[in-house]
Amino acid sequence: MNKPLRRVAIFCGLLILALLLRDNWVQFVRADELNSHPDNTRVRIERYANARGNIIVDGKPITGSLDSKDEYYKYKRTYTDGPMWAPVTGYASQAYDANQIEKIEDGILTGNDDRLFFDRTLAMFTGEKKKGGDVVTTLNGAAQKAAFEGLGNNTGAVVAIEPSTGKILAMASTPSYDPSSFAGYSGKDEKAWVALEKNKNKPKLNRAIREIYPPGSVFKVVTAAAALESGKVTDINAATDTPEPYNLPLTRVPMKNHASGCENASLNLALQVSCNSVFAKLGDEVGLAKMTEIAEKFGFNAEQFTPVRSAASVYDKDMERSENALSSIGQFNTATTPLQMAMVTAAIANDGKLMKPYMIDQLRAPNLDVVKQNEPEEMSRPVSQKNAQLLQQMMENVVTKGTGRNADLHMDGVKVGGKTGTAQHGEKNAKRPYAWFISYAKTAQGSPVAVAVIVEDSEGTDREDISGGGLAAPIAKDVMKAVLKSRG
Amino acid sequence: MSVVTNTTTIGAIEAPSRRNTELALLAFAVVIPVFAYLNVGLAIDGKVPAGMAGYGLGLALLAGVAHLVVRKWAPYADPLLLPLATLLNGMGLVLIWRLDQSPRLIATSMRLYDSFSPDAPSQMMYSAIGIAMFVGVLLLLKDHRVLQRYTYISMVVSLVLLLLPLVPGLGTDSFGAKIWIRVGGFSIQPGEFAKLVLAVFFSGYLMVKRDALALASRRFMGLYLPRGRDLGPILTIWAVSLLILVFENDLGTSLLFFGMFVIMLYVATERTSWIVMGLLMAAGGAVAVSSFASHVQSRVAAWLDPFECLKTAPAGSNMAYACDQMTEVLMSFGSGGILGTGLGQGNSDLIGFAANSDFIFATVGEELGLAGVMVFLLLYGLIVERGVRTALAARDPFGKLLAMGLSGAFALQIFVVAGGVMGLIPLTGMTMPFLAYGGSSVIANWALIGILIRISDTARRPAPSPAPSPDAEMTQVVRP
Numbered sequence: 001m002n003k004p005l006r007r008v009a010i011f012c013g014l015l016i017l018a019l020l021l022r023d024n025w026v027q028f029v030r031a032d033e034l035n036s037h038p039d040n041t042r043v044r045i046e047r048y049a050n051a052r053g054n055i056i057v058d059g060k061p062i063t064g065s066l067d068s069k070d071e072y073y074k075y076k077r078t079y080t081d082g083p084m085w086a087p088v089t090g091y092a093s094q095a096y097d098a099n100q101i102e103k104i105e106d107g108i109l110t111g112n113d114d115r116l117f118f119d120r121t122l123a124m125f126t127g128e129k130k131k132g133g134d135v136v137t138t139l140n141g142a143a144q145k146a147a148f149e150g151l152g153n154n155t156g157a158v159v160a161i162e163p164s165t166g167k168i169l170a171m172a173s174t175p176s177y178d179p180s181s182f183a184g185y186s187g188k189d190e191k192a193w194v195a196l197e198k199n200k201n202k203p204k205l206n207r208a209i210r211e212i213y214p215p216g217s218v219f220k221v222v223t224a225a226a227a228l229e230s231g232k233v234t235d236i237n238a239a240t241d242t243p244e245p246y247n248l249p250l251t252r253v254p255m256k257n258h259a260s261g262c263e264n265a266s267l268n269l270a271l272q273v274s275c276n277s278v279f280a281k282l283g284d285e286v287g288l289a290k291m292t293e294i295a296e297k298f299g300f301n302a303e304q305f306t307p308v309r310s311a312a313s314v315y316d317k318d319m320e321r322s323e324n325a326l327s328s329i330g331q332f333n334t335a336t337t338p339l340q341m342a343m344v345t346a347a348i349a350n351d352g353k354l355m356k357p358y359m360i361d362q363l364r365a366p367n368l369d370v371v372k373q374n375e376p377e378e379m380s381r382p383v384s385q386k387n388a389q390l391l392q393q394m395m396e397n398v399v400t401k402g403t404g405r406n407a408d409l410h411m412d413g414v415k416v417g418g419k420t421g422t423a424q425h426g427e428k429n430a431k432r433p434y435a436w437f438i439s440y441a442k443t444a445q446g447s448p449v450a451v452a453v454i455v456e457d458s459e460g461t462d463r464e465d466i467s468g469g470g471l472a473a474p475i476a477k478d479v480m481k482a483v484l485k486s487r488g
Numbered sequence: 489m490s491v492v493t494n495t496t497t498i499g500a501i502e503a504p505s506r507r508n509t510e511l512a513l514l515a516f517a518v519v520i521p522v523f524a525y526l527n528v529g530l531a532i533d534g535k536v537p538a539g540m541a542g543y544g545l546g547l548a549l550l551a552g553v554a555h556l557v558v559r560k561w562a563p564y565a566d567p568l569l570l571p572l573a574t575l576l577n578g579m580g581l582v583l584i585w586r587l588d589q590s591p592r593l594i595a596t597s598m599r600l601y602d603s604f605s606p607d608a609p610s611q612m613m614y615s616a617i618g619i620a621m622f623v624g625v626l627l628l629l630k631d632h633r634v635l636q637r638y639t640y641i642s643m644v645v646s647l648v649l650l651l652l653p654l655v656p657g658l659g660t661d662s663f664g665a666k667i668w669i670r671v672g673g674f675s676i677q678p679g680e681f682a683k684l685v686l687a688v689f690f691s692g693y694l695m696v697k698r699d700a701l702a703l704a705s706r707r708f709m710g711l712y713l714p715r716g717r718d719l720g721p722i723l724t725i726w727a728v729s730l731l732i733l734v735f736e737n738d739l740g741t742s743l744l745f746f747g748m749f750v751i752m753l754y755v756a757t758e759r760t761s762w763i764v765m766g767l768l769m770a771a772g773g774a775v776a777v778s779s780f781a782s783h784v785q786s787r788v789a790a791w792l793d794p795f796e797c798l799k800t801a802p803a804g805s806n807m808a809y810a811c812d813q814m815t816e817v818l819m820s821f822g823s824g825g826i827l828g829t830g831l832g833q834g835n836s837d838l839i840g841f842a843a844n845s846d847f848i849f850a851t852v853g854e855e856l857g858l859a860g861v862m863v864f865l866l867l868y869g870l871i872v873e874r875g876v877r878t879a880l881a882a883r884d885p886f887g888k889l890l891a892m893g894l895s896g897a898f899a900l901q902i903f904v905v906a907g908g909v910m911g912l913i914p915l916t917g918m919t920m921p922f923l924a925y926g927g928s929s930v931i932a933n934w935a936l937i938g939i940l941i942r943i944s945d946t947a948r949r950p951a952p953s954p955a956p957s958p959d960a961e962m963t964q965v966v967r968p
Contacts (some may be wrong), residue, residue: 004755009876012899016869022912026821027858034822042823042835071591
């Protein structure tokens with residue numbers, strides 16, 4: 001019987017060998033995949049196992065951690081002024097994962113990041129509890145407050161940038177939500193989450209960077225920049241050869257003007273009163289290629305990483321001539337995020353140099369050592385310094401004499417430039433238009449702030465009264481004032 | 489043993505008894521779990537666990553008693569079996585105690601039953617009973633060949649044991665499998681004991697019938713096909729395992745019994761055709777059952793792609809439950825990585841209520857890592873190897889068959905459980921011997937080790953000295 005016995009022994013050996021091989025497969029080859037699997041509760045348990053680091057604005061945390069004494073997730077995230085800061089922080093929920101900064105900088109906030117290895121090891125020896133690091137933002141609390149309160153009950157978004165560095169100073173989006181309301185995983189949290197998901201006003205949508213809107217007249221600034229850069233216009237006060245009515249190229253469709261006096265209007269005047277015909281014709285003369293080139297230098301057709309990813313703004317590369325003319329006044333399928341318009345404004349205010357927008361200034365270890373310091377970075381130069389100054393001159397003209405008077409700060413030594421927009425949209429432009437305003441403030445030391453404001457479908461306002469100058473400009477003004485004040 | 493005094497040229501060669509080796513290994517088998525216990529305590533509470541001395545002394549006492557009994561009543565036994573079983577049992581206790589500390593499992597238990605009782609103390613008691621069982625086997629069973637007399641009684645007993653859970657009022661249905669009976673306040677899993685009794689029956693039966701099964705066959709398409717009447721028992725066993733599977737929902741036990749029978753049949757008859765037929769019948773049975781038993785279907789779905797199945801299975805269904813468990817187990821293994829998170833620092837309790845029984849191996853995987861799992865698999869492999877070696881060394885066919893049957897069943901059980909938990913084969917819901925929580929399992933496996941030790945003692949016992957031969961008178965040597 002010994003021969004079959006030996007064979008069975010070999011068979012038993014093979015069974016054990018198969019188990020050993022399988023174990024290597026599961027625990028070595030597939031370990032990373034299993035560990036990072038979205039269904040793996042351990043990721044969340046680890047995320048909330050220790051007090052999480054904080055997100056910091058103006059030196060003060062806007063987040064916190066609460067010991068919930070729970071057997072799964074020990075600490076729960078809390079937020080101060082949750083709705084106001086939600087577009088910046090994102091949320092960190094025990095049940096619904098995390099997003100935005102909470103997710104992107106999860107490693108630092110939990111303390112698991114490799115860059116904190118030394119810190120962790122040290123804490124292990126000193127017997128300290130593991131702590132998370134902090135994320136220091138570039139935001140300005142006063143500007144954010146002005147933006148959020150300015151939007152009030154309206155649906156809309158505000159982005160403010162420091163033109164010389166690209167630091168994001170404010171990012172507000174309304175209606176907003178309180179990330180604290182679903183930070184846990186109880187039935188209450190679930191109810192809050194489901195309610196937010198079902199809400200047709202989409203409070204969780206970060207309109208400042210994730211929603212693209214038709215820009216309407218504020219896009220004329222980009223067309224003006226393209227006209228100057230391409231050399232089609234050299235003297236902003238010289239009359240253009242624009243007929244009234246102006247038909248879209250190759251069509252018999254007349255381009256409507258809401259403003260009067262647009263026939264042969266100069267570029268300066270056309271921007272001041274917002275002439276559609278002049279800009280449509282200029283866009284056509286500049287041509288699709290050059291229009292696209294300038295738009296893309298401003299950041300169109302690309303996602304921006306602040307480091308939170310924004311939606312890509314659109315300037316179509318493949319359009320008919322008439323469509324290009326329509327796009328040149330921000331209609332047709334041109335679409336932009338509020339962040340994108342703030343970048344356009346900032347580039348002009350910064351004498352043509354576009355700085356890469358960012359909102360995380362530094363990452364700090366629990367012991368306050370700086371792990372990473374972000375430095376301003378030049379993104380592109382969409383317009384020359386000379387042309388940028390011409391654009392500033394025209395935008396300041398809009399505020400002093402044109403449609404943007406509501407944004408004037410009336411402060412000594414501060415010049416304000418801006419542009420209004422009323423973007424019609426929907427089938428046959430039947431929906432209530434969007435009110436846009438972009439502006440910047442400038443002092444002798446350069447420009448401290450550029451703002452883009454959009455107010456969507458503002459309820460309670462008569463349709464005729466919806467205009468960038470009326471609804472959006474006062475918000476931009478408050479934000480600029482807040483920034484200037486905080487600079488002393 | 490006295491020195492050989494006679495003068496024949498062929499003397500009894502005395503095999504070393506190796507009892508001291510066993511004692512030294514036992515010391516390791518006690519010290520390692522004690523350190524593991526300390527490790528868990530330090531990891532969870534940051535202080536030396538209160539029961540440490542009691543636990544260490546208890547384990548040492550049990551091991552010491554077992555050792556002394558072996559030294560006295562089975563002096564030539566294999567020196568590895570007892571330390572291996574002690575080490576596994578000790579580590580099992582540590583793992584169960586570690587899961588007892590899990591706030592999640594405590595909270596779940598409080599929610600479901602409004603009470604929580606730790607399992608480690610009862611497992612300690614079961615271990616003591618198990619070692620008592622081991623001692624009992626060695627004391628009562630002076631020679632394993634005695635068991636041959638009970639061949640047919642064993643058959644009856646095993647059938648009764650297997651069918652007990654189906655008796656209304658006695659069997660309890662817990663978590664879908666009817667494999668438990670409740671006597672007084674105790675739950676017993678008769679299948680664990682049936683394993684031993686069946687092995688005895690198979691050995692006795694096959695020893696008698698092996699020639700008939702091996703030789704009275706016709707050759708057909710290159711295979712030796714047995715006669716119909718010899719095919720009877722194998723068909724019966726096949727049918728019984730299918731019955732267990734269908735009525736008791738116990739995939740693992742039926743697989744184990746059938747596999748054990750096929751192995752023993754092959755060893756007894758030395759005919760490969762039995763293996764081929766066995767495999768064919770097992771495959772046929774598996775296909776037949778899985779086509780209508782939803783319980784088996786969900787296990788198979790959970791095995792094929794647990795993550796996908798978790799998404800597609802209807803919420804709250806049996807299938808979703810099986811898949812969820814499987815994903816948790818896999819992620820538990822995955823998060824262990826190569827060296828593991830360290831005892832007491834993993835999250836294997838996420839698997840839920842069966843974490844300390846069916847899925848205890850996942851805790852090994854998560855907290856001791858790839859390295860730990862391989863060590864455990866090799867420890868089990870060593871037990872199997874010592875069992876097979878005992879079978880090879882045994883001098884009587886009954887002993888050979890019994891040792892092979894028991895160690896083959898042990899190997900199959902390890903493969904079925906560990907393979908199921910690691911997703912190599914569909915999960916069957918059996919428990920890791922010695923490691924998992926459960927009285928029946930611990931007691932039956934200690935009995936199994938006892939029987940193996942008894943056979944190995946007989947196998948390694950030196951042949952009795954030949955009687956002094958009157959012919960072998962001293963030859964006078966003339967010295968110069």
